[in-house]
Amino acid sequence: KQEVTQIPAALSVPEGENLVLNCSFTDSAIYNLQWFRQDPGKGLTSLLLIQSSQREQTSGRLNASLDKSSGRSTLYIAASQPGDSATYLCAVRDSSYKLIFGSGTRLLVRP
Amino acid sequence: DTGVSQDPRHKITKRGQNVTFRCDPISEHNRLYWYRQTLGQGPEFLTYFQNEAQLEKSRLLSDRFSAERPKGSFSTLEIQRTEQGDSAMYLCASSPRSASGSFGYEQFFGPGTRLTVL
Numbered sequence: 001k002q003e004v005t006q007i008p009a010a011l012s013v014p015e016g017e018n019l020v021l022n023c024s025f026t027d028s029a030i031y032n033l034q035w036f037r038q039d040p041g042k043g044l045t046s047l048l049l050i051q052s053s054q055r056e057q058t059s060g061r062l063n064a065s066l067d068k069s070s071g072r073s074t075l076y077i078a079a080s081q082p083g084d085s086a087t088y089l090c091a092v093r094d095s096s097y098k099l100i101f102g103s104g105t106r107l108l109v110r111p
Numbered sequence: 112d113t114g115v116s117q118d119p120r121h122k123i124t125k126r127g128q129n130v131t132f133r134c135d136p137i138s139e140h141n142r143l144y145w146y147r148q149t150l151g152q153g154p155e156f157l158t159y160f161q162n163e164a165q166l167e168k169s170r171l172l173s174d175r176f177s178a179e180r181p182k183g184s185f186s187t188l189e190i191q192r193t194e195q196g197d198s199a200m201y202l203c204a205s206s207p208r209s210a211s212g213s214f215g216y217e218q219f220f221g222p223g224t225r226l227t228v229l
Contacts, residue, residue, distance in 0.1 A: 004153070034217060043117075043202060044154070044220040089153050096167060097142060097206075099218060101153030 002027045002094055006102035013080055014110050021075040021105045023090035028068045034099065035064050035075050036089040044089065048075070080109045113137060115221035117203050123227045124193055131189045132224045136205030143186050144218060145178055146202040147171065154202055160186060193228045200225050 003026045013019055023033070032051050036044040048057045048064040050073070056065040063076040073090060087106050091099035116135045124130050136143045141162050146154035157176070159167045162183035172178075175193075180186040190197055204218040 036220070041225070043115075043222040044204075046217050046219060049217045091153070097159050097161075098144065098156035098167065098169075099146075099154075099204075100156070103151065103153050 002030075002092065002100045004090060004092055004100050004102040006088075006090060006105050008105060009103065010106040010108075012108040012110060015080060015082060017080050017109075018076070018078050019080055019107075021077070021088050021090075021107070023073040023075070023102055025071045025073075025092050025100075027094065028071050030068065030092045030094055033064075033066055033073050033090060033092050035062075035073075036091065038087045038089060038104070040087075047088075077107075080107075082109045082111050085109050115203055115205055115219055117201075117221040117224050119224055120222060121225050121227075123229065125229050126193055126195060128193055129189065129191045130193060130226065131187055132201055132203075132226075134186045134188070134203030134221060136185070136203070137207075137219055139207065140205035140219075141183065141208045142206045143180055144204040144206075145186070145188050146204065148200040148202055148223070149198075157188075190226075193226075195228045198226055198228045 005024045007022045034049050035047045038044050050057050050066040061078040066073045085108050087104040089104045091101040118133045143160045145157040148154040158178050160180040175191045178188045200223045202223045204220045206216045206218045
């Protein structure tokens with residue numbers, strides 16, 4: 001059974017710092033991995049999608065990497081801003097169509 | 112707005128009542144998903160449609176839950192005889208038709224319906 005773990009559960013950093021969020025999964029037979037952002041009480045916003053054949057994806061200040069063999073992904077946020085404060089969720093998709101989510105990392109960027 | 116929409120955004124009900132939620136996917140997305148999210152946790156899969164066919168159901172979807180997607184467009188999720196444990200955010204997502212042999216398309220989520228059962 002696929003399990004997704006995100007570390008740390010919470011993170012507080014000063015504005016301007018570069019940071020890394022971690023995601024690990026137990027079964028390397030995935031089709032893709034998605035990183036999402038969720039603001040309090042809101043839905044999920046897709047940030048990056050990495051296909052199983054890809055190693056990384058970039059969008060603006062965000063860079064996500066994928067190492068299928070070791071069951072790991074990282075989300076790198078450069079030059080963090082207070083507006084980046086949110087919960088970040090990673091999810092993997094296996095042979096079915098459903099996403100399996102981690103519990104998220106709650107990020108606070110202090111001005 | 113061409114994103115996934117959900118209605119209502121908030122629902123407060125008394126235990127034992129029935130509730131129904133609606134999801135309108137992104138136009139021409141043939142796959143539609145329902146997830147449930149409780150406080151402090153990631154979303155959990157409930158069920159999935161490809162066009163009008165319900166292809167997978169989670170064990171979380173007890174017999175009090177039923178989902179439909181008539182005509183392969185919008186979907187409804189009904190909960191009968193609600194219980195306090197049903198209180199959660201119910202999220203809907205859709206994804207486009209994939210190229211043959213490809214499973215890699217993104218899922219796009221709606222704003223969710225927050226259910227509170229008193």
